[in-house]
Amino acid sequence: MCGRYTITRQDGLIEEMEAVLDPNVEKDEWWKPRFNVAPTQNAPVVTLRDGVRTIEMMRWGLVPFWAAKPGASKPPLMINARIESVDTKRVFKDALERKRCLVPADGFFEWKKLDKTKRPKKQPMYIYPAGPSKSDPLRSGPGKHRFIAFAGLWARAKLSTGELHSFAIITGPPNDLVAPIHDRMPVVLDRSVWGAWLDPSMDLDGARALLTVPPVEDWRAEPVSPWVNAADHDDAQCIAPVAEEEAEADTPKQGRLFD
Numbered sequence: 270m271c272g273r274y275t276i277t278r279q280d281g282l283i284e285e286m287e288a289v290l291d292p293n294v295e296k297d298e299w300w301k302p303r304f305n306v307a308p309t310q311n312a313p314v315v316t317l318r319d320g321v322r323t324i325e326m327m328r329w330g331l332v333p334f335w336a337a338k339p340g341a342s343k344p345p346l347m348i349n350a351r352i353e354s355v356d357t358k359r360v361f362k363d364a365l366e367r368k369r370c371l372v373p374a375d376g377f378f379e380w381k382k383l384d385k386t387k388r389p390k391k392q393p394m395y396i397y398p399a400g401p402s403k404s405d406p407l408r409s410g411p412g413k414h415r416f417i418a419f420a421g422l423w424a425r426a427k428l429s430t431g432e433l434h435s436f437a438i439i440t441g442p443p444n445d446l447v448a449p450i451h452d453r454m455p456v457v458l459d460r461s462v463w464g465a466w467l468d469p470s471m472d473l474d475g476a477r478a479l480l481t482v483p484p485v486e487d488w489r490a491e492p493v494s495p496w497v498n499a500a501d502h503d504d505a506q507c508i509a510p511v512a513e514e515e516a517e518a519d520t521p522k523q524g525r526l527f528d
Contacts (some may be wrong), residue, residue, distance in 0.1 A: 271349050271438045271455040273497065274377035275397070275508060276303045276313065277414065282373060285416040286315050286463075288322035297326040304507040305378075307500035308348045314421060314436050315371035317467040324373075331437035332426045333360050350422055352441035352456060352480050356473055361437070364422035366473050369466050371458065372421040372438055375414040376508070378497060379451045394450050395493040395508050398486070418463060420456040420480055439480060446485045457483040 276282075279302070283290055294300050299311040306312050311326045331347040350361040376397030382389040397414045423436040443454040458466055462479045465471055497507035 271377060271419070271440050271453075272308065273500075274306050274374045274419075274438075274455070275395075275414075276306065276374050276416075277505075277508070278302055278375070282313070282416060283324065286322060286324060286371065286373060286418070288315050288324045291323055291325040294324060294326055299326060303503060304505055305497055305500065305503045306374075308346060312436075313373055314423060314434075315373060315418070315467070316368075316423065317469065322467065325434065327370075327423060328433060328435040329437075330435055331360070331364070331422065331424050332428075332433055332435045333424050334426050336426050336428075347437050350437045350439045352439055355422075355439055355480070356477050361422060362473070364424055364437075365476055367469070368423045368425075369471075369476060370421040370423045370436055371463060371467065372419040372436065374417055374419055374455075377455055378493075379447065379454075381450045381492075392492050393495055393497050394490050395497075395510075396447060396450070396454075396488065396490045397508075398488050418458050418460075420458050420466065441480060442482055444482050444485050444488075446488050446490055450490060454483075456480050459483070 279300070294313065297311055300313070303312065306329065308330050310329055312329055313324050314327045315322055315324055317323070329348055331350075333344060336344045344360075347360070350358075350364075355361045355365055376395055379394050379396060380391040381394050383392055384390060398417055399414060420439040421436045422439065423434060426433045426435070439456045440453045441456050443451060447454045458479065466476065466479055491510045492512065494506055494509045494511050496502050496509070
C-alpha cells in the first residue's frame with residue numbers, strides 16, 4: 270500500500286494544479302510543508318467543484334458513506350485502492366465513477382529489503398521526480414522536486430462529529446525504477462490527463478484506462494535516513510540522503526508500503 274509520501278512546499282501548488290484554494294484549507298494544522306504524510310492525517314486533495322478545480326484538505330484513509338449508518342461495522346483503514354480491483358470492489362467502484370480526485374505530492378517512500386531473512390532489515394528509499402515544474406521551471410536538481418499528482422478517490426461521510434471528506438490513493442505495478450525496490454507504486458497521472466480524470470462525464474471504463482504505469486523519465490530513488498520510519502517525524506531529515514544500508518537497529522520499524 271502507499272503508506273507515506275511528501276508534499277514539501279505549498280508555493281506554486283495552486284498554479285501547478287490550476288486550482289483555487291478552499292477557504293478552510295489554511296486553517297488546517299496540516300497545511301504546511303510535509304515531509305512524511307501518513308495515514309489518518311489530513312492532506313491537500315484536488316476535486317472538481319462546480320466545474321472549478323479546488324484544493325481542499327481531506328483525511329487520508331477512505332471512509333465510505335455507509336460507515337455512518339446506525340449499526341454499521343467499522344470499515345478497515347482504506348488508504349489504497351488496487352488498480353486490479355478498483356472497478357470491481359463496490360466501495361471503490363462507486364468512487365471511480367463519481368468521486369475521482371488528484372492527490373498532489375512531490376515524492377513517496379518505499380522500504381527496500383536488505384537481506385532474505387525472515388525478518389529482513391529494511392532501508393527507506395525516497396522516490397521522487399527531480400525535473401522542473403510548470404510553476405517553477407528553474408526548480409531542478411538535487412533536493413528540488415516538481416509537483417506530481419497521484420490518482421485518488423474520495424468519499425463523503427456524515428458522522429456524529431460532522432461531515433468527513435476522506436481519500437485513498439490508487440496503486441498499481443511499479444515502473445522500472447521502483448521494481449527493484451518494491452512490487453507496487455502509486456499511480457502517477459500524467460499532467461495531460463488531469464482534466465479527464467476529474468471530468469464527471471468520464472465513464473468508468475474511460476477512467477480506468479487512464480491508470481497506467483508511469484515512465485521513469487527523470488525520477489530518482491535515494492536511500493534516506495531511517496528517521497522517516499516514525500509517522501510522527503515530519504521534517505527535512507525524513508528525506509535526507511544517506512549511504513545505502515544505513516538502517517539502524519534502534520530506529521522505529523516500518524512495514525510494507527505498497528500492497
